[in-house]
Amino acid sequence: MSEPIARPTALAHVRVTVTDIARSKAFYQQLLGADPVIDFSDQVDEPGIREDRERFYGGCVFQLGDQVFGLRPVAPAGQRFDPDTVGLDHVSFAVGSVDELHQAATRLDAAGIEHGEVTELGQAGMTILSVQDPDDINLEFAALSS
Template identity: 55%
Template sequence: MSLISSSGIAHARLTVTDIERSKAFYEHVFGWPVVIDASDRAGEPGVHDSPEQFYGGTVYRTPSGELFGLRPVAPAGQRFDSAQTGLDHVSFQVEAREDLVTARQRLAAAEISHGEVIDLPDSGLSILSFSDPDGIHLELTAPLA
């Protein structure tokens, strides 16, 4: 028996170096609605450490209802490293493999560096990888069938 019964992920928040640059990227790529935006206060005293002020960040609502946030507290110039303890990547689900092909074309047109669509038959998934402006690894995942 597990210690905790959870129905899934409620939200995820990424630490970013430049909130305006990150907001522009995520809004361009995903276009999710903003539910909280405290980024105009990011540089004010105390906001950087205040969960009540969302650390001066921005929170989006994904189509499936989870929240996805950006927290602007990383030092300028710092880059993400998936080989360190912590986050490896964040994967966002799309409905079909064809959506990955379309996304690849759109990322290319937007000059966003990306990988190829890869089929993973053992898991029943197809994936497409790319990164945000801080180098955080992102992935789109679709059912293979």
């Protein structure tokens, strides 16, 4: 085996492309229980912002521990995510325990947000809870199985 080009220790960030930044930002604020730490979404309709990397393309960024998760509002209205094309399949957020997954399912129910069942993935050694974001991007919360 050859020497790796780099030795990453974790993902630094993930950014997903969304169609409606206001709708997606509100969804992720509710889902993650946090406000963005960087937010240019109020400028999204200004000329040139969707091409401006320094203003995060008119998007926003959430802090998740040592990593960040961002939203980039450049997809055409009406476009839907397709996990069966080249690119992203899903985003998985780590949580501390299987109990937290059950608590999250209860909170999703209370918020009226459809979601999957808390499911143990035996061979993988983890348990997951799936939910779709407003653009139909599959998200999961994952905990190591006990």
